[in-house]
Amino acid sequence: MTLDFDEGDELRDLRAAVADLAGRYGHRWFLEQARTGGTVQELWAEAGKAGFLGVNLPEEHGGGGGGMVELAVVLEELGAAGCPLLMMVVSPAICGTVIARYGTPEQRDRWIPGIADGTLTMAFAITEPDAGSNSHEITTTARRDGDEWVLSGQKIWISGVDVADAVLVVAKLADAGDSTLPGSGRRTLRPALFVVPTGAPGLSRTQIPMELVSPDNQFQLFLDDVRLPADALVGSPDAGIAQLFAGLNPERVMGAAYSLGTARLALDRAAAYARDRRVWGTPIGAHQGVSHPLAAAQVEVELARLMMLKAAWLIDHGLDAGTAANSAKYAAAEAVVHAVDAAVQTHGGSGLSQENGIGALVTASRFSRIAPVSREMVLNFVAQHDLQLPRSY
Known part of the structure; x- marks a missing residue:
């Protein structure tokens, strides 16, 4: 097997194209948006139209058909020009990957094209105030009520909810119970993932004041009996981890x-x-x-x-x-x-x-x-x- 450390012409061209776009905005523009309460949505829209945001997503759903290598190159070049797009970490990388791989055909048709071209942004919510890095201790629950799901709980340090159309929320099934690993006393996480529109009744947010100079904001989320249709569940709850x-x-x-x-x-x-x-x-x-x-x-x-x-x-x-x-x-x-x-x-x-x-x-x-x-x-x-x-x- 031969190891090849040459990125090749396609990645070099991608780097150059992203650097050219980002160079028209730059670090001064980025800081101005941060300090005046602005957003990076203008750059986000241009990057999406150019195909940079969805470069990792399937072509049949409007993506570029590439992978994480290409997406990482895009974000690195944006950052090198002084205007990194934090929501790229969340929307196409986490949410886009999960839905493209595990979502139903209807979910992929509904969400992936917009994530790919930047007309739709999805946030991601796993961290909780009392769990921190211990995701096994999350308490946000999802229970069945007829044909609907009902989500209750809190999330914290959730990026970009103010610009997102939906949030991919990690919850545990209310009827799954708490299980532990034999002999350890530690809980095992049985997560389920749900797409929650940011306008859903019962979902509210509070912005967290930050010393970080960034146009991207952080939030605490509150889910108070948020009702979702059956198709809000992504993939199988048995394969949630x-x-x-x-x-x-x-x-x-x-x-x-x-x-x-x-x-x-x-x-x-x-x-x-x-x-x-x-x-x-x-x-x-x-x-x-x-x-x-x-x-x-x-x-x-x-x-x-x-x-x-x-x-x-x-x-x-x-x-x-x-x-x-x-x-x-x-x-x-x-x-x-x-x-x-x-x-x-x-x-x-x-x-x-x-x-x-x-x-x-x-x-x-x-x-x-x-x-x-x-x-x-x-x-x-x-x-x-x-x-x-x-x-x-």
Whole structure:
């Protein structure tokens, strides 16, 4: 078997086309939207019309027929231009993947074309206030009432509900009961996934104030006896865990792509400044105290990209991508934190000026270590699955 690390002309052309579109908007535009209460819907619509948002979705439903490799490339290039689209992590990557793979023909016809061209956006809701990273403890329930489903519960840290047409909600079936793994005392999650229109009676939201400079908002959701038709259930409740992870591994890959784009933006800005800024007649980039942190961050970016592309390739080929997807997310989060920190330090005081825009990346980069899965939970996964160490929780 030959390993080929050449992306090829198609991916290079895709990168160039996305970079061209994103370059017409850029980081200043992105920050202006964030600081004035604007949205990225103009760019979202253009990206959808160009076929970038649905590049991973089936052609027969309006998508590009590609996979996670192509979708990750799109988000990375958007981020490198300073205008990442966070809802790409959610709408086409998680929701689009799950519905395309497990939805009924009617569900695919109804939702996938709009997700693919950007005319429809779907949010994703799994995290709960009292469960956090322990998804086995979710309490949002779905019970049958005649031909309908009734959902009750709360969700938190749900992105983009204000721009979404529907939310893919993870609940547990009320009649499934709580089961535990033998000898462990730990609960097992038996999830079911439901498409909930954002205008459904009983569904309400509260925006969470954030220190994050971003036009994408976070919400807490309340489901108070939300009634849904029978066809709101996606796939089979008996295969819910497989359906859930079909979306979570792509989420981790896209989280990595988001981080890598931001890291590239920070390093590009810092390198340009270090080449031009002269102190005592010498460009500051000539000094190892400046150049080495930037170079080390660049190495981390390149390594993280390799793991991201590997994870995306595994997903696209139907192979186990759990370790690769988690490792990619971890590596990219570390890379962006180090890249942004080095970029701020390179700029000195101006690195925290609002005019420069680098300072706004500090919180965004730090958030990458927390979402969509914390670095600690990634390390737990690797310790248990790759090193075969005892589970600590």
